Amino acid sequence: MVRLAIDMMGSDLGPTGLIPGVKALLKDYDDVELHLFGDENILKESFTEENVIIHGTEEIVPMEVGALKVLRMKNSSMMKAVQCTVDEDLDGVVSAGSTGGFLTLTTLIVKNVEGVLRAGLCAPFLTVKKGKYVAILDIGASNENTAEELACFAKLGKIYSSTMWNIENPSVYLLNNGAEEGKGPDYVKGAYKLLKEDSSINFQGNVEARYVMDGKRDVVVSAGFPGNIYLKASEGMASNMNMLIKNAFSENIFSKIGYLLARRGFKHMKEIMNYKKVGGAIALGLNKVAVKAHGNSDGYAFEHALIMAYKMCKNHMVDAIKKEFHE
Template sequence: MYKLSIDAMSGDLGSAIVVEACEMFIKSHHDAELYVTGKKEELEKLSSYPHIHIVDARDIVKMDDGIMSVRRKKESSMVKAVMMAREGIVDGVVSCGSTGAFYTSAMLFLKRIEGVEKSCLMVMMPTYNGKGMAMLDVGANAENTAEQLYDFAIMGYIYAKNIRGIQQPRVALLNIGTESKKGDETHQKAYQLLQQSDRLHFVGNVEGRDILSGDYDVVVTDGFSGNIALKTCEGVAGTLMKMIKESMMSSFKGKLGALLAKSSLYSLKEKFDYKSVGGALMMGFEKAVVKAHGASDAKAFSNAMDLAYQMVKMDVVGQMKEGLSQK
């Protein structure tokens, strides 16, 4: 059985969506076992499932709590979920709580893979060719060294090759220009480390406007720049869809065109919908750690659980350990 701990209380929408997500997930994953942390009276509906265990947790790490709340709230659903991973009860943990608090709890209580100086957040981004691209770091660290960016590249490369099945993943470094001398000293040094590596298929720098082109399988960046790039892409996609909708609804011809193009528009919207992605992977820990979107509905949270399940089932952590030991 593949075992996951689930933080049911920390998201924007409360425990109800997590209960629904757990029901959706367990019905389609018969080889999984869930340990759901939260107020037992709110999780009672899950008690009828033999492979779901309710772990009572009376406290909550709220979205606006500072990261030091992790130390104070030892009885919170988030900390209890992470501690179950630390104690070896589960193989992975999922939460849609505060990114800072969840990352802090993982840093405090979980071991990092040997050789990993800094863990990072990785997300799958939609691309023009529909194949998607892994980008890391997207917000776990405010700044990174060149050596840390190289570690991120190794982790992203292993994930793309062994989990996504890409024979020779194309790795690029997010920068302000494509030339090798572009960027600050850290990015120039990172470029040299990546270029000299005989383990990576490094294709050079990539500018922000090209990251969704489909020409890259892994894009490496420091957490500050990566978070801005991620949220800019999300914002542009949302604004563009809103503009298209308003434009089409402004006239009879537009409404007719919208009706005819309805399926194509929904397909486009789905590509940029965080609910279909599930969540971000916290790479570099000895357990599978998945951060779901704070405003996840049941579908999005269930997809985040499936992401953690796939990481455990395909032994992503084991493959990371092997790959990083050879760097």
Template sequence: MASTRARIALDAMGGDDAPAAIVAGAILAQTELADVDVILVGDPDRIQACLDRHPNAPKIEVVPAEGTIEMHEEPLGALRRKPKASINVSMQLVKDGKADAVVSAGHSGAAMAAALLRLGRLRGIDRPAIAAVFPTNRADKSVLILDVGANVDCRPKYLEQFAVMGSIYSQYVLGVESPKVGLLNIGEEESKGNAVALEAHEILQQNPHINFVGNAEGRDVLSGNFDTIVCDGFVGNILLKFAEAVGNIVVQMLKEELPRGLNGKVGTALLKPNLKRLKKRIDAAEHGGGLLLGVEGVCIISHGSSDAFSIANAIRSAKSAVDKNIIAQIQSSTRDTAPRKETTVAGD
């Protein structure tokens, strides 16, 4: 599918180091991606002050907004109290067709709520999910995990919908011809797991639209044997944060251990290209954030600590999803799916 010019609305006020890091990321993306127009949404004076620090930066459009959703605020209430907050304005740009995607490193709950309120769910999808790309032990392959934070509790049919959406994303965006789908569980046998996992396994086996290959244990997540793995957002978020921490620790340990002694310093110099490739494979910033699948618009939710490099990669990911027309691909696969009757699970 050919690349088209895309307009990306960037919540300039969301993130630990906003707007400075966000503006720097916008400039980096605008410089590197010839067919992307970034729209910075937020306080015009603060944004302009950051732009002034980059005198050679390309011209970037600024759309005014008033305020932001703070991390301590309850999302729905705050969104209603602050209709002109940067995340609300960003989502409205997509709703009005003035932008093709939204990227935000702000309050993730507010970003999800704003997407649901302003854009709405795709038909046939009960719950949107955040999808994150993880590295595997194979250099040429990654694995998509969803949900990693949108839904702490899931019914089996939600996991089925995640599997369909994740499979489509893996196919059209990550380029996997027939994505192998797994269900994160405590054992590979289909008899393992709690009530939700047992029913989900049966449902996934029966779905003709996905290539379900069985349960995936924790040790299988990075094995390269699966292309998409589904789980509830509670487990997925823990997995995401743990993987990020392990990646950081591995890089730090290598930095500390390799230079020890003269031979170590020589070895470090020789291995520098390899270390750069290793960091690229395990660094979460390489992907910039997770795509919120299941809403009527492309929305990338980035980590609050995102730097300019991470923001630029989030914009790149948004552009890729727009190019592949991922929303239409998901909708075409879920439009005619009949509602599934499911067993009542304790706690629902």
């Protein structure tokens, strides 16, 4: 049985946008117990299942919120969901609300696994190789990081890719502006040295941003600030490419015929660029599974965020991290 706490109030679309995703999870997985936090009236109208426990809350954490403010919002759906994860010893927590608020609450309430210097926000990216993912972290949990923290992210990424994707010895790279060893700021050079000396990490050196999703990497490590820029740039590029392709094949009858002949290949490309299929990002290194779904999640995206949390729980991700960092 996988037991999850779910913040239903923080997304751009509100609870009505997320409810279809929860319904889809309940339809496909019967070994779950879901604790839903949000507007009690809306949730009770939508859920009557015995394995769904509804917790009415009074406050919604805004998208732009400081650490002190979110901690004061004791009756918010996000705070209640995170606190319940610890108090009721649930397996994980999922929210589509404020990233900063979610990371603040999970870090202070759920806390890092002993030995983890800093939890990293990890996103699995689809690559050009069919069925192949690459784990990128940190993508925005912090603005500044040390060399030691990047080395910690590398270990967390290795555990994630080996546990979730059954990769025996995952390849690990540092995101940099060049492949040469001496490239980058001091903290990246320091991380390079640490990873090169760590025999437990299959470190393969630096990688430029243009090669991250070529299907040849398993884990790419970055500080939070450049990692978040890479994430946003990738999402923007994917959105622009979809728009350009759609416009190109809508110009006239001949372009439409061309699309019909090539649609199989474009379907695969569309899947690669569909960030909603991933569902969100994971705060790796905490004592519970914590998934931050996209703020603009619809039912489809939120379902995939919930599936991500479910699979991490089933694969005992937290136990794997504890084992690695306690050895």
